[in-house]
Amino acid sequence: MTFTEYLQQKRYSEITVNRYTGYIERFLAWLNAENIDAALFTYNELLSFMGHCQRNGVTKRTAYGILCVIRHYCNYLIHEGKRTDNPAAGVFIRGLVRKLPANPLNMEDLEELYKQYSIQLNVDASKKIMFGLLVYQGVTVGELTRIERKDIRLKEGKIRISGTKTTNERTLDLNAIQVIDLQQYLDKNKWKEGKLFTEGRRKDISEKNINNRLQHMFSQLKQLNPKVINAKQIRSSVITHWLRKHHLRQVQYMAGHKYVSSTQRYQLNNLDDLKNELANHHPMA
Template identity: 55%
Template sequence: MTFSTYLQQQQFSTATVGAYNKQLEYFTQWLDQEQLSPVDMTYTELLDFIRWLQAQGKSKGMVRSQLCILRHYFNYLVATGKRTDNPAAGVFIRGLSRKLPSNLLSVQQLQQLYDQYNIQLYVDLGKKIMLGLLVYQGLTTDEIERLEAPHIRLKEGKIFIQGTSRSNERWLKLEAVQIIDLQRYLAVNRLKAGALLAGQKKGFISANNIINQVNSIMRQLRRLNPKVQNAQQLRSSVIAGWIKQYNLRQVQYMAGHKYVSSTQRYQTSDLEDLQRSLRRHHPMG
């Protein structure tokens, strides 16, 4: 199995596979120069490679990108039995700014939005269901787009979210109010397969249609609460609420984050706290 094949099995796009192989040339160039093998490379030698990149004038963003690729590459070597460890695991670059969730809504505010949306505004059942998926399961617009009727298990009270190259698959609990609405929607539309929320006779949802519907929902929500910004804000608010109820790994699973570091940022209240957290992970200037 080649590195490209491994990445494809991990559901990376063709463009990403090509980019990763192209950028990996920096690493292979350095290995040849140092007469080293990736199979025997140590953590100390990995730091040497990072220093070499810095000496070449590469930006911190570039170094971070290289580390990301190397984490996948060493995982590939482990998967093929050529290594037993990943020396790049847990290695991060200090000093890179990461966008922090801001202007979040509380769990109470999210619930109030959902209740008011159904009572005060005239909305169709499809939009009501989509809003529920945003405020209860914290789904992204893309995840709503990929939903299919078989992913809904009404009797079990749960929903399946497909994974992608950037997110993990997971099962999430449905709230009682959602189950009632979904039963009505499925009965009315007689959906046995294909997309769930299209509001169309065809099976799959048009991406433009979903984006337009979600944007319409956001405009309606701003009439109820001017603090509402977009679907990403709702998702971030949901995850921040989960952090207060569940342990970190549970929230990582529920959010579909591939890396726990994506979940950890919801535990920080400001950039200074985040930077202190990052210093605990192999700090490098």
């Protein structure tokens, strides 16, 4: 099996496969120039290659992309029985800036916002449920699009969030108030198959449809709390809250992150919150 076939087997898109192939060819060309066997290169030699990239003007963002592909390539070699280790597993790019949505909300604000939004008579049930999933399960907009009726397990009080090429599957607890709303919603919509937020008996639902509903939802939410920005801000706030209560690896699972580094970046929000709290209560303030 070739590396390209390995990626295709992992169900990566054609665009991603082509990009990954181009990155790995760059690395293999360097190994060849250095007379290093791809099945035998070491951690130190990988660091030398990263230094080579830096000296040749490769940006940190691109270097990070190349490094991720080398990790995949090592896993491919392990799969093929050509290696027993992955030297790229412990290598990270320092100083790589990952932006998070600004102005995270605390959980008390989110729960109060959910209560206020839920009692509005002019808000339909699907929007209430969507907002609840944002607040209590930290789902993404794409995940709202994919949730099916069979993913809701009311008797267990749980919901299954399916995985994708970029996210992991997970099963999360539902809040008690969500169970009540979901039960009423499902009782009203008698069909048992298909997407959760379809209208009528349509089996398909586009992300554009969800985005239109969310746009209207957030217009309403901003009237209740001007600090509200968008769904990404809500998810960022929820993950930040989880990190205060749970172990890093547990939050990685709850958020559906494939890599723990994706979860670690939300710890920056915790640090900023701590700095603000210290500033507010400092004796010299």
